[in-house]
Each structure stands twice: as structure tokens, then as C-alpha cells.
Amino acid sequence: MDKQIIEIVSKHGIKTGSKIYQLAEKLSVKFNEFNLSAPKALDNLLTVTLKDTIEESDIVNNLEFALEMAGNPAMGTKDDLFKTRIIADNFSLQDIMFALIRHQIIEKKIDGESLAKVQSKVLSPGDFVIYCNSARKRSSTVVHNKNEYVDSCPICYQSFINTNKKVWFWRDYYLFGNHAPIVENHLMVTYKKHGLQSMDRQFMEDIIDLNFMFDFCRPYFNRPGSLDKHRHVQAFSGTFPIENIKTVAIGNTGVSEFDPSYPATGFVVEGNDKKRVSLLVNKIMELCDSRQVKEIDRFVPFYLIFARKGDIARVFVLPKWKWKSDTFPKDMNAYNAKNESEKNEFIIVPASVETAGRGSTSDLSTFKRITYADYCHLIKDTSAPLEEFKFIRDELKKI
Numbered sequence: 203m204d205k206q207i208i209e210i211v212s213k214h215g216i217k218t219g220s221k222i223y224q225l226a227e228k229l230s231v232k233f234n235e236f237n238l239s240a241p242k243a244l245d246n247l248l249t250v251t252l253k254d255t256i257e258e259s260d261i262v263n264n265l266e267f268a269l270e271m272a273g274n275p276a277m278g279t280k281d282d283l284f285k286t287r288i289i290a291d292n293f294s295l296q297d298i299m300f301a302l303i304r305h306q307i308i309e310k311k312i313d314g315e316s317l318a319k320v321q322s323k324v325l326s327p328g329d330f331v332i333y334c335n336s337a338r339k340r341s342s343t344v345v346h347n348k349n350e351y352v353d354s355c356p357i358c359y360q361s362f363i364n365t366n367k368k369v370w371f372w373r374d375y376y377l378f379g380n381h382a383p384i385v386e387n388h389l390m391v392t393y394k395k396h397g398l399q400s401m402d403r404q405f406m407e408d409i410i411d412l413n414f415m416f417d418f419c420r421p422y423f424n425r426p427g428s429l430d431k432h433r434h435v436q437a438f439s440g441t442f443p444i445e446n447i448k449t450v451a452i453g454n455t456g457v458s459e460f461d462p463s464y465p466a467t468g469f470v471v472e473g474n475d476k477k478r479v480s481l482l483v484n485k486i487m488e489l490c491d492s493r494q495v496k497e498i499d500r501f502v503p504f505y506l507i508f509a510r511k512g513d514i515a516r517v518f519v520l521p522k523w524k525w526k527s528d529t530f531p532k533d534m535n536a537y538n539a540k541n542e543s544e545k546n547e548f549i550i551v552p553a554s555v556e557t558a559g560r561g562s563t564s565d566l567s568t569f570k571r572i573t574y575a576d577y578c579h580l581i582k583d584t585s586a587p588l589e590e591f592k593f594i595r596d597e598l599k600k601i
């Protein structure tokens with residue numbers, strides 16, 4: 203092994219001849235092939251991988267994974283790698299290698315069997331898309347039981363590490379396929395530590411980066427949801443119908459509002475500076491919080507969808523007020539009851555994905571009983587009231 207490489211490996215406390223040592227050696231060869239500075243690249247990768255000491259088997263998995271990616275021609279040529287590096291100027295080596303796995307994730311390794319059950323239909327051409335997964339149960343996402351995940355958390359790393367599920371480690375997150383996907387390539391991105399669902403600027407910036415690295419996918423932050431006990435975002439492949447709506451700029455703020463013809467009220471923050479974008483989104487979130495959040499109890503009254511257009515990051519912010527936590531299930535049941543008589547299995551969850559034009563159902567046979575008008579009604583009901591919306595808009599103009 204190269205002298206410099208040996209120094210790096212011993213700096214990280216890796217024993218000569220160990221499995222990690224052997225992998226580091228192989229990786230340094232790959233880095234050289236890619237014209238990267240092997241000692242620097244290896245140092246970077248080991249620093250990220252060894253951070254917060256995960257189990258040795260995890261480290262081995264991550265390095266094997268990195269090696270697989272670096273050596274797999276399907277992941278891209280050297281030119282692709284450099285192209286990615288230019289786009290991702292500020293990204294770490296781990297990010298770059300991660301970016302190269304995108305086709306692998308999308309095409310092969312997400313839980314293929316459950317994805318095969320997912321079907322899709324267009325409810326109203328160009329407006330909304332409904333996906334069907336018969337394995338998914340309606341009640342699981344509409345009940346907000348605070349004790350639901352006291353004993354076990356279904357998205358904690360520990361809960362699936364002993365399964366066959368493929369898991370990727372990236373920055374401070376784990377990525378894996380959703381166990382009951384409602385669309386193709388339904389990804390979960392969970393924070394490494396168990397803790398309440400929340401959004402802050404660092405998390406937002408990471409998710410903006412993720413969106414740029416995985417240009418095929420759209421991460422979204424969902425509250426309320428059935429997984430409020432653990433910080434996470436989900437991601438869908440493809441684009442959201444909401445990305446095509448007309449918007450009206452609010453001065454020179456970088457923020458636009460949805461065209462009034464769209465059934466939901468909301469904002470889109472755009473820009474090529476992720477810090478500025480996350481600052482503005484944060485401002486809107488604060489404004490949401492400053493209004494009626496106490497009445498909403500634990501629910502945060504906004505949803506975020508991370509999109510992009512070329513080099514421009516676009517974050518859709520969908521503020522919501524109307525359904526308070528105590529009346530939430532009641533209202534929901536009332537709405538569902540209306541359709542229950544017809545055995546409708548449509549999942550009535552006023553979540554970001556629905557508002558953005560993607561819904562889900564567990565039974566495609568009842569699909570036709572939901573009309574476009576039903577959908578608009580639901581979205582209007584859960585969207586921010588106009589006076590609250592105007593308040594935020596006026597505050598944004600002061601920026």
C-alpha cells in the first residue's frame with residue numbers, strides 16, 4: 203500500500219489487515235483510476251463513514267458500497283463523475299459517489315417486490331395522479347395516536363438493520379425504500395437519531411442537496427403524518443403536478459404565490475443559493491407558527507416539497523390551518539363516511555402529496571368514485587384560509 207494511504211488508514215485507527223483496511227486499499231486504487239487524490243479522497247470518505255462511530259459491520263457495508271459504486275461502469279464514466287463534481291461544486295466526495303448510485307437505487311435495489319404492486323392512474327388529466335398499492339391500509343396514515351410509536355419506531359435504523367432491506371448511509375441520514383410504497387421508487391430519508399419530526403435550516407439545506415443529487419426524485423416533508431416520532435422526509439420519483447402551476451411573484455423576494463386558480467393556497471421559494479432559499483422557507487414557517495400554531499396543538503401547519511428547475515432550487519410551502527388536532531380525525535371520518543357507503547378505499551389524508559396532485563388508494567376498483575371536485579374540495583378545506591395567507595404574503599413583502 204502507498205505510504206500516504208497507510209498514514210491515512212492508521213490515522214483513523216484502522217488495524218492492518220482488517221476488513222476495513224483491505225477495503226481502504228481497494229478504494230484507494232479506484233480513486234487513482236478516477237484521477238482523484240487517493241489519500242485525500244480516502245481521508246474524506248473515512249472521516250464521514252467513521253463519524254459518530256456506527257457498528258463495524260456498517261462501516262464495512264458503506265465502504266463496500268462505495269467500492270461497488272466507484273467500480274461499476276453502470277454508475278457513470280469518469281467524465282460523468284467530473285460532470286457531477288462540477289454541478290456539485292460544494293459537495294463532499296461521499297456526496298459525489300452517492301450521486302453516482304442514483305440509477306442503481308431507482309432501478310434495482312429499492313424493495314422491488316412491493317413496488318411491483320404499485321399501479322397508477324390519472325384522475326383528471328394533467329391535474330392529479332392517483333397511485334394504488336393494495337398492500338397499503340387506509341387507517342394507518344389517518345390515526346394520530348400519540349402513543350403509537352412509544353415502544354418501537356418503524357423507521358429507526360435498528361428496526362430494519364437485521365432485515366434484508368438495503369440501506370444507504372448519507373451524511374446524517376439513512377435512506378431506504380418505503381415498506382408500503384404508494385408510488386414507484388418511494389424513498390424514506392431518516393435522520394440517524396430517533397427524535398421528533400421537525401424541520402430546521404440545516405436539514406432543509408441537506409434535502410435541497412439531496413434533490414440536486416437525485417434529480418429524478420422529489421423529497422417532501424410531511425406533517426402531520428403517522429411517523430411524527432422520528433425526523434424524516436420521503437421522496438417520490440418524477441415530478442409533482444404542482445410544479446406546473448402558474449405562480450405570481452411577491453416583489454423581488456424570491457418568493458411567489460400560487461395562482462388563485464389552484465385549489466390550494468401556497469408559496470414557492472426559488473433560488474440558486476440554498477442558504478437563501480432555506481432562510482426564506484424558514485421565514486414562512488415562522489410566520490405560520492406565529493399565527494395559529496397553538497390551536498393546532500403539535501401539528502406544524504405547513505408542508506414542504508423540494509423541487510428543482512435546472513440549477514434553481516424550488517421549495518413549495520403549503521401552509522395549512524383548518525383542521526385542529528382534536529377535530530382532525532372527526533372531520534376526516536365525516537369526509538370518509540360520505541364515501542364509506544360506497545366502500546371507497548381512497549386514503550383521505552390532506553398531506554402534501556395530495557395537495558401537490560398525487561394521491562393514493564389501496565383499492566383501484568373504487569377509484570372512479572372519487573371525483574376531481576371531491577379532490578379540490580378536500581384540498582381547499584385543508585389549505586390556509588385566505589386572511590392567514592394574506593398575512594404571510596404581506597410580511598414577506600417587508601423582506
Ligand SMILES: [Zn+2]
Binds near residue numbers: 356
Ligand atoms: Zn426512530
